[in-house]
Amino acid sequence: MTRAIPKSAALWKTSSGKCSMPCLERRSFSFARCFQLYVYVCPIYNTMNRRNFLKRASVFSLPAFRGGFEAAAFPSGLLRQLVNGESDKVLVLIDLNGGNDGLNTFVPxxxxDxxxxxxxxxxxxxxxxxxxxDTIGLHPALHGIRQLYEQGKLCLVQGVAYPNQNRSHFRSADIWNTGVNADEYASTGWLGRYLDEEYPAYPDNYPNAEFTDPFAITMGRSISATCQGLHSNFSMAIIDTDDLGGLQTGVAPALPDDHYGRELGFLIETFKKTNAYATRVATAASVGASRVVYPDTTLAQQLKTVAKLISGGLQTKVYVLKLGGFDTHANQVEEGGATTGKHASLLKTLSDAVLAFQNDLAALELEKRVLGMTFSEFGRKIKSNAGLGTDHGTAAPMMVFGGCVNPGIIGHNPQIAASVSSEEGVAMQYDFKWVxxxxxxxxxEVEEEKIHALLTPDFQHIPLAGNCEGYAPGQGELQAKAYPNPFSAQLTLEVYNFEAQQIRAELYDVMGKRLHQFPTRPYSTGLHxxxxxxxxxxxxTYYLRVQAGNKVKTLRIVKA
Known part of the structure; x- marks a missing residue:
């Protein structure tokens, strides 16, 4: 049986948008004092159902509503199943957007010299x-970060990147948000993808009496790409932290009994759902508390709002924040003053805000519920440029902070030779998907089998957090060396295996491209x-990355 496909269907369009095809008719609906929707008839050969609308809504930019909530504000009560039932733990992500210079942050x-x-x-x-x-010095702007480290509330992960590093902002950020390999492309975020696969009916029938709160909140104008699902985004964006209101839909207009009416009715229902979450967020903000003085910066005030929402009882599991400006091609420092400039200002903003947030959580007796993490799409090149700045590089450090973090340093200092090439970046030690x-x-408490499917089959666990009563570190760093170095024809990689396990070794160039992989197989305890x-x-110049279990070491080698 052949199904008849109508030759026209509704496309949604804002007053400032454009239809991608010639339109035959326009209908206007005013159902809110601050918003007018235009529905166009265009010659396309598919109908728009709820799923199709949500797909389009993730592409179209609907206007920011009064109070700052975007239309793609859907919750995930299902996250309770993802995060071990009734878990009340919260994750706060801070995107150091632009590519942070780790060598100027944690100086080896x-x-x-x-x-x-x-x-x-x-x-x-x-x-x-x-x-x-003894081997790491902090930038002088990082007093707050040093305090957290001394208090046992900071874990530093050295050399985080991915194989075959891409040095484009847009592509690399996309890789980090989607959690895929450099040669893969995905339209879904790594969290959204997991939820889509497990719960294909989402977002129908949410919110409900059991699950009233949004899955994730993004502080800013854009919803988080990490939470993008196939049909909808699982996050809510808050623009104005002082006005947590929603869109007033008022009395719904009489809707025509046709395709337009059905789709417009669905859109109005979407707004009502958004308002339901807005009410919950506004209530939490009004009853929540903050007990310390925060710096007068955007990041600090956003973290203050996060603390108030958590203390106010909101059950949101993930908060995403962004601190931009780390693309320091020029004026990273001021002429004649390496302690001042763009980068110093950004580091101080980050450090002071995170310290205030952590102190607030401690005062509110919430610090064992909240884990924070910073990330950046790449690091910077080792060599500076002619503009008092640095260009796009490879690996960068990540910070994990909180009252239940496993404190210390994971990985070793970057190896910097006396002479480096103009393209050389910091070599990768840990794949960001492992973090x-x-x-x-x-x-x-997500099962490791699910993590393999969600992120990467070669996932190796890194002990970052979870022990709120103190952390006893295991064995020291991996023992490995390469000789002769420099070499001309033959090189020997020597690795000591602390226990019987697989050893994996890979060769990279200075741009982060993987050139060779040794056969990966189990090795006995001892020297190999x-x-x-x-x-x-x-x-x-090349880099050998050696992995035994979750221990990693990167060796700089030179071919003469």
Whole structure:
């Protein structure tokens, strides 16, 4: 039987938008004092059902409503099943947008002299760095971060990136948001994808009496791409933190009994759902508390709002914030003053805001419920440019903070040679998908089998958080070396395996492209030597990334 497909269907369009096809007719509906919807008839060959509308709504930019809620504000009570039933734990993500210069944030003191050669005008004098460990100095703007580290509330993960690093802002941010490999593309975020696969009926019948709160909240104008599902986004965007109202739909107009009326009716119902969440958020904000003074910066005030919403009883599980400006091609520092400039200002904003937030959570007796994490789409090149700045690089550090974090440093300092190429970035140690997966496992108790399907089959757990009573670290860093270095034809990789487990080794160029992978197989406890023929490699600098279990070490090697 052949189904007749109508030759016209409704497309939604705002007064400032444009239809992608010639339109035959326009109908106007005014159902709110601040919003007017135009429905166009265009010659397309498919009908628009609820699923299709939601797909289109994720592409079209509907206007920001009074109070700042976007239309794609759907909750996920189903997240309770994702995060171990009645768990009340919260994750706060801070996007350091633009590509943070990790070498200027956590300075490797064991490579300080070589960094001075590579970026002489950017380096803070060693005696002005804040001590963190014997081999790491903090930028002097990071007093708050140092306090958290000294209090055992900070975990630093060194060298986070992904194989075959892409140095485009848009593409790399997309990879981080979707949680895929560099050669893969996805239209869904890593959290949204999981929820779509597990609960294909979503978002119908939400909110309801059992699940009243939004799954995620984004502080800003855009909903979070990490929460984008196939049919809808699971997050709500808050623009104005002082006015948490929703869109007033008033009395619904009489709707025509045709395709227009059905779709417009669905849109009005969507607004009503959004308003239901707006009411819950506004109530939590009104009864929530804050007990410390926050800096007068946008990030700090947004974190203050997050603390108030959590203390006010909102059951939202994920909050996403963004601090932009880290694309420091120029004026990263001021001429003649490495302690001042764009980057110093951004680091101070971040550090002071996070410290105030953590102190507030402690005062509210909430710090064991909340875990924070920073991320950035890439790091910067090792060498500075001619504009007192740095260009797009490879790996960057991530910070995980909170009252239940496993404190300390995961990974080793970047290896900086006396002479580096103009394209060389910090080498990858840990795949960012491992960090994501470890947060899901440690904090939300997601099963590892689901993490493999959600993020990457080669996921390795990193002990980031979950032990609120104190953390006892395991064995030290992985023992590995490569010789001779420099080499001409043959190189030997020597690895000591603390226990019987798989050893994985990969060769990368300075741009983060994977060139060779050693056979991955189980190895017994003890010392192992893996040969590498370098006859096919041109002269230059390379990185060997070695992994045994969840221990990782990256070695800088030179082909003569």
């Amino acid at each position: 003191l064991d490579s300080y 070589n960094l001075m050669r590579a970026r002489p005008k950017l380096m803070v004098a060693q005696n002005k760095l804040l001590p963190m460990t 994501y997966g470890s947060v899901l496992r440690d904090w939300f 030597r893996l040969p590498l023929s370098g006859n096919h490699l041109p002269a230059g």
